[in-house]
Amino acid sequence: MPIIRRTDRPLGQTCFVAIVLSSLLALQGCQSKDSQNQADSTLDTPQVETAESDTTPAEVVETTPSVEESEETPVAEEPRVEPLLTDWDKPAAAILLTGETHGHLEPCGCSERQSGGLSRRADLAKQLRARGWPVTGFDLGGTVERTRRQSEMKFDVNRDALNTIGYKGLGLGPEDLKLGPEYLFTSFSNSQSRNDFDLPFVSANVTIFGTRDIGTPLSYRVIEVGDVKIGVTGVLGQTYLSEMFPGGENPDPSLIQIDEPTQVLPGVLSQLQDEKPDVMMLLAYAKPDESRALAEAFPEFNLVVTAGGPEDPVGDTEPVGDSLLLRVGTKGKNTAVVGFYPEASEGEKFRFKVIELDRFRFEHAPEIDERFQEYQNLLEAENLVANEPAIPHERGVEYTFVGSEKCAECHDEESAVWEDSHHHKYGFKSLTVEFAQTSDDPSLKDRVRFDRIHDPECICCHTAGWDPQEVLRYESGYVSADQSAHLKGVHCENCHGPASEHVALEESGDASDAEIEAEREKMHITAEWAETNLCIKCHDHENSPDFEFDSYWKQIAH
Helix, strand or coil: CCCCCCCCCCCCCCCCCCCCCCCCCCCCCCCCCHHHHHCCCCCCCCCCCCCCCCCCCCCCCEECCCCCCCCCCCCCECCCCCCCCCCCCCCEEEEEEECCCCCCCCCCCCCCCCCHHHHHHHHHHHHHHCCCEEEEEEEEECCCCCCHHHHHHHHHCCCCCHHHHHHEEECCHHHHHCCCCHHHHCCCCCCCHCCCCCCCEEECCCECCCCCCCCCCCCCCCECCCCCCCCCEEECCHHHHHHHHHHHCCCCCCCECCCHHHHHHHHHHHHHCCCCCCCEHHHHHHHHHHHHHHHHHHCCCEEEEEECCCCCCCCEEEEECEEEEECCCCCEEEEEEEEEEECCCCCEEEEEEEEEEECCCCCCCCCHHHHHHHHHHHHHHHHHHHCCEEEECCCCCCCCCCCHHHHHHHHHHHHHHHCCCCHHHCHHHHHHHHHCCCCCHHHHHHHCCCCCCHHHHHHHHHHHCCECCEEEECCEEEEEEEEHHHCCCHHHHHHHHHHHHHHHHHHHHHCCCCHHHHHHHHHHHHHHHHHHHHHHHHCCCCCCCCHHHHHHHHCCCC
16 A cells, blocks of 8 residues: 655644555645746756755655555655755845745645745744845735634734744735734734734735724835845735625725725835835735736836735746736745845846745744644634534534444445545544654654644544535534544545434334435445545645545545
């Protein structure tokens, strides 16, 4: 059976799993890639070689599955990564740029090859500072994806981590604003009491509670890094208004007011120019066409960072007049770096690179991982698995989950296949540190840090009775190991749906053949239907990049 050993897991949409992916369900995350074309806008095609310098972790030897190999012979994956900006001279300032994280706080997905994460981003900043580079950072926004209590927790974790890394400005995307002005103001107020916190919201055209006098968001900010003065502002583009307000109509401007960017930017630009910054930057949470138009309308900006670009940008800059339009990627998989060289000739003052946060060049930053542990502790303390509102199953409120042991009373042969599967053996156990520490894979012992058994975004694919795509519990779904032990792990009903009505009819003794057959038909699954509608709910292209239906289906067919 092809084996994949997991080394770290996201706090984002997914949770840790160290399992045999050929049969264990996965969660929502990011599509992995072995390597990435990340062309420097001023470089030739980069050479492929192992990372260097004493600030770079040693080469890691990992194993990955291959359906072509024998079941017991994993294939060693060779690291294919570029040296880290070794052909750059020391810049006067190095600016980290990110955005549209969408809840992916850790490397996203269930594959060990997944890239990204705030902890690795912190290590990138450390490596650059170790070279004596002045480093700062700015983020477009788009921190979260949903609007739930867990989203609020993630928002705070992300903001705290960015502050720790040394970011100096955070934009506001539609996802962030959907958390509501009350929450955003509370988050701002709580951070004001911390002497070590210096990461304000920055937006020229977003106003909450009808006033700019409450201290947030800032219309613009000027910071100094090294000997360089950077002026930055941000806008939420008109192209994203429909995500905030259906039809683009704001129902209550007294809570959130979003002005047309072109109306507010002239005044903000004038204020920025009065402070004579060396670099002028616009964080444009807008689609690329709108961001391009803003760069054309306001050529005073040296750099315009746009949202709405590809998940994995190639790292090219797009000249727009005297400005450079930059795409920085999504889901936290990459971090863009701008190097500023004020003494260079015109047109060569900025270098730009999109860096994949791979596992070969970047380690975990302990100070970030500590915050992630606090996040998991908070999930446990608030018991979100049980306390988030549940939904009725689409089959009807009368349909409830009974557990595989009940199924086994009649389906003994099918149950034997299930009991021998990794769905059953490791579906829940794989969320625990204890499981990882008993593994024969040393990388797991070194890198696994948290239990994920209280994280809804992990539980949804590792227990029965959840909608894995929406991360919502069905009313009779798994709540806790104590209250619903019969639903721990991946069960028959993860695929076949709640079986209570099927069981009731089979055991009633007086149900008609037509009623019994109709219910049996609801429980039946064909391979064709499973391939297009079922398995991908957890084994999606982002979490199981090696998932090959025909091969995997054979291992659980019954």
